[in-house]
Amino acid sequence: MGGLKRLEEKVRSGTAKGGITVFLSLILTCVCALTGGLFESARTAGSGWYMQMALNSSLDSLMSLYHRDAFEAYRLFLLEFEDKEGLEKEMEPYCRAYLDAAAFYPLREDKLTVCGLTRITDEQGIHFEKEVLDFMKFGVWAQETDSGALEEWSKAMREAEQLGEITELYQENGRKILALEEAVDRIGDCLKRQKGYLKDADKALDQCRGGRFLSIASRLEAELNRIPGLVEAYEREADRLKEELAASEETLKEKQGDLGAEALSLTEQEMASYRSYTDTEGERRRAVAAARTRAAQNKEILAEAVSKAREVQDYIDSWDSDDDDEPDEEALWSQVSVILNRIRVDDGFESGRVRDKKKMRVLETVSRMAGKDLLSVCVPEGTKVSGAALDMRDLPSALVSVGAGSYEMSGIVLQDVLGSALFTEYASRFFSSFRTEKEGKTQYEKEYFLNGARSERDNLKAAVNRLVVVREALNLLHLFRDSSKRAEARTLALAITGAAGIAPLTEVVTFFILTVWAFAESVEDVKILMNGGKLSVMKTQEEWKVSLSGLAESGKRIWDKTPGSGDGRGLDYDGWLKLFFLIQDRVQLRYRMMDVIQNRIREKQSGFRMEQCAFRVEAEWYGKGAWIPVKRTAGREY
Numbered sequence: 001m002g003g004l005k006r007l008e009e010k011v012r013s014g015t016a017k018g019g020i021t022v023f024l025s026l027i028l029t030c031v032c033a034l035t036g037g038l039f040e041s042a043r044t045a046g047s048g049w050y051m052q053m054a055l056n057s058s059l060d061s062l063m064s065l066y067h068r069d070a071f072e073a074y075r076l077f078l079l080e081f082e083d084k085e086g087l088e089k090e091m092e093p094y095c096r097a098y099l100d101a102a103a104f105y106p107l108r109e110d111k112l113t114v115c116g117l118t119r120i121t122d123e124q125g126i127h128f129e130k131e132v133l134d135f136m137k138f139g140v141w142a143q144e145t146d147s148g149a150l151e152e153w154s155k156a157m158r159e160a161e162q163l164g165e166i167t168e169l170y171q172e173n174g175r176k177i178l179a180l181e182e183a184v185d186r187i188g189d190c191l192k193r194q195k196g197y198l199k200d201a202d203k204a205l206d207q208c209r210g211g212r213f214l215s216i217a218s219r220l221e222a223e224l225n226r227i228p229g230l231v232e233a234y235e236r237e238a239d240r241l242k243e244e245l246a247a248s249e250e251t252l253k254e255k256q257g258d259l260g261a262e263a264l265s266l267t268e269q270e271m272a273s274y275r276s277y278t279d280t281e282g283e284r285r286r287a288v289a290a291a292r293t294r295a296a297q298n299k300e301i302l303a304e305a306v307s308k309a310r311e312v313q314d315y316i317d318s319w320d321s322d323d324d325d326e327p328d329e330e331a332l333w334s335q336v337s338v339i340l341n342r343i344r345v346d347d348g349f350e351s352g353r354v355r356d357k358k359k360m361r362v363l364e365t366v367s368r369m370a371g372k373d374l375l376s377v378c379v380p381e382g383t384k385v386s387g388a389a390l391d392m393r394d395l396p397s398a399l400v401s402v403g404a405g406s407y408e409m410s411g412i413v414l415q416d417v418l419g420s421a422l423f424t425e426y427a428s429r430f431f432s433s434f435r436t437e438k439e440g441k442t443q444y445e446k447e448y449f450l451n452g453a454r455s456e457r458d459n460l461k462a463a464v465n466r467l468v469v470v471r472e473a474l475n476l477l478h479l480f481r482d483s484s485k486r487a488e489a490r491t492l493a494l495a496i497t498g499a500a501g502i503a504p505l506t507e508v509v510t511f512f513i514l515t516v517w518a519f520a521e522s523v524e525d526v527k528i529l530m531n532g533g534k535l536s537v538m539k540t541q542e543e544w545k546v547s548l549s550g551l552a553e554s555g556k557r558i559w560d561k562t563p564g565s566g567d568g569r570g571l572d573y574d575g576w577l578k579l580f581f582l583i584q585d586r587v588q589l590r591y592r593m594m595d596v597i598q599n600r601i602r603e604k605q606s607g608f609r610m611e612q613c614a615f616r617v618e619a620e621w622y623g624k625g626a627w628i629p630v631k632r633t634a635g636r637e638y
């Protein structure tokens with residue numbers, strides 16, 4: 001008590017000292033403030049991390065709502081949505097559950113927004129392909145071939161498809177040349193008839209039969225009148241051939257980069273034979289033009305002869321029968337003969353260059369089937385072709401414009417050939433075709449990848465035609481390598497054009513026969529594939545099916561017999577389609593796959609759209625903590 005009294009007296013007198021106490025009080029205040037600040041800072045940081053965890057978990061929960069049918073059928077993760085607001089509403093309960101469970105981390109006036117959304121159809125379908133490769137790389141597909149073999153296959157397919165297109169152009173050129181030869185034959189036939197009428201007319205004059213002469217002269221005049229039209233028809237065919245050859249030469253230049261040395265040599269050799277033919281054709285064209293001029297001159301001479309004949313006939317008819325002397329009719333009609341003998345008929349066109357027209361027409365008929373609808377020939381007898389049509393509404397492929405003819409083997413995702421093989425293997429395994437049908441409205445899904453038409457029949461027809469084109473090119477290379485078959489084709493060409501045929505024409509016809517032979521064999525090949533058989537890429541002599549003699553005699557009937565199943569070696573129908581996928585435009589293939597997936601899922605869910613499926617979602621969460629604002633962002637992708 002005494003101590004307190006003394007302290008009180010000192011305070012009253014002003015002699016007491018409190019510096020230490022004040023100092024300690026201030027220190028304590030600062031420590032408390034620092035501790036409180038650190039606590040709030042830790043809570044704010046904790047709020048941020050807690051928000052981040054909540055946002056990440058909410059996104060994980062959202063992404064777990066992937067479309068189950070798409071995953072079960074195609075092993076794809078697709079997050080279906082209507083709009084960003086819908087995704088925000090789906091995420092909000094997950095985020096709210098985290099806030100309710102941690103009152104220590106308060107958040108006021110918070111707002112959750114989806115700030116980024118990547119659709120599965122965005123960026124040329126690259127995200128779709130990434131999902132496919134992620135699935136295929138997990139050992140689901142056993143790698144059976146190395147990258148070198150795949151590169152060889154893709155190169156062979158590109159070369160075969162380009163050569164096949166060139167071959168069909170050459171077939172068309174061959175038909176144009178034959179049409180030109182037929183035009184010349186028609187001129188020759190007309191001149192031959194003129195020569196016969198001249199002979200008959202001269203005989204009638206020798207027999208002093210004026211009426212007979214005038215009748216023959218009338219028919220001769222009709223033949224002379226036909227010459228200008230026949231010459232014009234020839235010139236049209238010649239001009240058309242010239243244009244076609246020029247276009248073919250340009251096409252060959254464009255496609256040279258995709259042709260190997262052997263195929264390039266083959267095409268250049270054939271183009272040289274066409275040039276040789278057209279070089280000789282220039283001289284004949286001048287001769288044909290001269291035939292028109294000669295016909296006009298002959299018409300004038302014939303008109304003069306007819307006029308003279310009528311004059312002679314009138315003179316004879318007006319002769320007075322009472323006169324003792326008879327008119328010298330031979331002398332009178334000889335005047336007409338003198339005029340008639342001034343007519344000259346060209347001999348150069350009397351005999352056509354195509355001798356065996358029957359075989360030539362048979363080969364032409366077969367050739368004209370190239371590029372036409374071959375389903376009736378190739379599809380097994382009794383098989384009903386699907387008449388269904390794809391639902392083309394809102395297709396993913398409508399979102400992009402894909403340039404045809406792009407054969408890039410790598411892209412952003414596919415940096416190697418094996419990646420391309422995985423993607424095409426996915427296309428082969430998860431989708432149906434003519435040989436691997438499955439339940440549903442549409443059957444020919446792989447064929448749709450190649451053609452993209454609405455009609456299933458059109459897609460199957462296009463796939464068959466592409467197979468025929470590729471097989472035709474490969475078969476033509478086989479014929480080019482087989483000297484015995486080439487000699488057989490040349491023998492037939494000589495029989496058609498005549499042993500003394502013009503060399504350039506014989507060469508052109510030989511190549512035409514080879515292309516038709518290769519085409520006929522390719523149709524037989526595709527029939528084998530459509531019946532479930534297999535084919536090697538390049539044939540051996542033992543595997544060749546169509547004989548040239550049988551083709552020249554039977555024509556299209558040679559395909560009537562039931563095809564075999566091959567020798568069990570090589571690729572089946574789906575294997576050949578897979579080779580087409582290797583050289584198909586990658587973006588085009590991605591989107592057409594998505595088209596088919598959308599149509600399949602729409603069979604159960606009519607409003608499904610691939611465009612409304614997300615691959616990646618990014619979200620932002622903003623709010624006010626206890627004292628300061630907090631914002632966090634996160635993103636998730638499949």
